[in-house]
Amino acid sequence: MSIDFKQVIAENKEQFYHDLDQVMRVPSVKGTPAEGAPFGEGPKEALEVVMELADRYGFKTEIVKDAVGFAQWGEDEDYIGVVGHLDVVPAGEGWSFPPFQLSKQADRFYGRGVLDNKGPIMACLFGLKLLKDLNIPLKKTIRIVFGTDEESGSSDIPLYLSEEKPPIFGFTPDCKYPVVYGERGIVNYEILTPFAANELEVLGEFVGDQARDHVPDDLSVTINGEKLQVTGKRAPSNAPELGENAITLLAEKITKEHVVSGKLKDYFSWLVASLAEKHTGEGLGIDFSDADSGKLQVTPYELHKKNNQLALSLAIRYPVSFSEEEVTETLKKHLPAESELNVVRRIKSNHFPKENENVQLLAKVYEDATGLDGTPVTTTGATYARFVPNIVAFGPSFPGQKGIAHNQDEYMDETDLLLNMEIYMRGILALTER
Structure with missing residues (x-):
């Protein structure tokens, strides 16, 4: 089945923005641990909002140890994983826009987490919803995983892995393009x-x-x-x-x-x-x-x-x-x-074989969607790829884009956010069709 990704995304983008704004409005900065909220009320509330959205989209949902949630399509025990996070760093001072909502000016979105990492991981979830709505048959189970402590040390991941198997392969949309096979x-x-x-x-x-x-x-x-x-x-x-x-x-x-x-x-x-x-x-x-x-x-x-x-x-x-x-x-x-x-x-540093066939598959997805060189790279950043077995970092920042996350007026251009959704839809299809 041939898919016009850009048209499908364009027809549904306003719904995506509405849903993303709901998530952005939760100030999910790490707080005092409480019963049922190991990293504070904000991260847990953001997780509950996303699980409600994912349930409405028709996915199987579950929250593990009050720390990590997932939305799943498929019933197999083995799954392809997309692992992102809903916690954010504090807003800080000097914003031109309300930090905890999705604001738009001149085709650019602003808000804490729009790049790191609510915008990209929600693009993955909504992109998966679009594939599901198109009745695209996937040969493998796909799971979108939402963490709540990435910014403060990723202590949510051991809680998740204590009850759930790691993915057989996957990516985290929390770094840069092309595929990141090594982290310092x-x-x-x-x-x-x-x-x-x-x-x-x-x-x-x-x-x-x-x-x-x-x-x-x-x-x-x-x-x-x-x-x-x-x-x-x-x-x-x-x-x-x-x-x-x-x-x-x-x-x-x-x-x-x-x-x-x-x-x-x-x-x-x-x-x-x-x-x-x-x-x-x-x-x-x-x-x-x-x-x-x-x-x-x-x-x-x-x-x-x-x-x-x-x-x-x-x-x-x-x-x-x-x-x-x-x-x-x-x-x-x-x-x-x-x-x-x-x-x-x-x-410790993290290193994934760049010759791996799935890494090369994502590199080709990136090249096909952007026309840019997809040769895998390394990063100075630290992502969930250090803590979740079998995953690499993949997006959302394009070459030349650096130093945007964690700053005042954190932003993401509308064209980049939608292109990310297309890349992730293509990536999910490619990884689940093999």
Whole structure:
């Protein structure tokens, strides 16, 4: 049966936007665990809204351990899986549109989660609904899986896998195109540098929006009664080159204005020399790279006082051919004197054979739908592909699109959102017809 994907999608897009808006309106940021809501009320509410929609579309639905839901078409125990998430990072400040609803201006949609990841995973669900409405026979069972803790460590996945089999193959629409067969290793460090008690008396607390998911863009501190403040540019922590880091900007301001002396001056000078505009580790001796995954990335994301210490947090994403141990041992040699290095988060690299026939099938789907090169790639991001066996990342961002998620005014162009739906419909058909 020949399908005019674009026409079918165009005829039903307004219904899709209406349904997506319902999901977007739930502020599904991780909250305090409650009975029946292990990651807070917001993520659980979003899951219930989606399950109600999927049930209305005619799919079998189920919620596993109050953490993960799925919509299934087919009855086989083995299934093709599409795994996305409904939780989002906090909205933050500086929005031009209401963060928790679907807004449109000049053919562009805005809202927290429209790209990461409510828009793409709902495009998969609605695309599957369109295939079902067309009575397209699928040879394999397909399951759209909705997680609720991807942004905070993916602790929802072990709960799901404790009761459900993993897919025989599948993808997560939560990264970029073409097919992503490898994800770099991630390690977050806290560097604790000690000072004499009187040395830190001149410093107030560092005030600003600092979190591991983004480059901080606003930071201030009071030194000797004088407030110093800087404004940078927010960007995802896996794209530090797209931002202007407020931590290094503040360190530069402190050193240039000579507001500290002695060991404090040495510390902020080290911070500037090691990290200011040095996103690939060259200032710390860890500028590792390889052919498959490119250069290491480093992002300072938090600076604060901790007793008689300054605590600096770094997020590092290292190439797939290197180990965390290599990064750690080299980094130790380039820290301020007497500093302590602690690992606060670690995720090993992930690598799926790019020659796999299903990977190549998705690559062809992408090429057929876009006319672009579908050669599989690697990423600096971290997706469910690290935690769910047998899946790879596939979309939704197209080449050249970077640094949109986790920012103010998160957006997705209407043409891209609809093209994603077409690609995912084609991908589901291709994977279930084999």
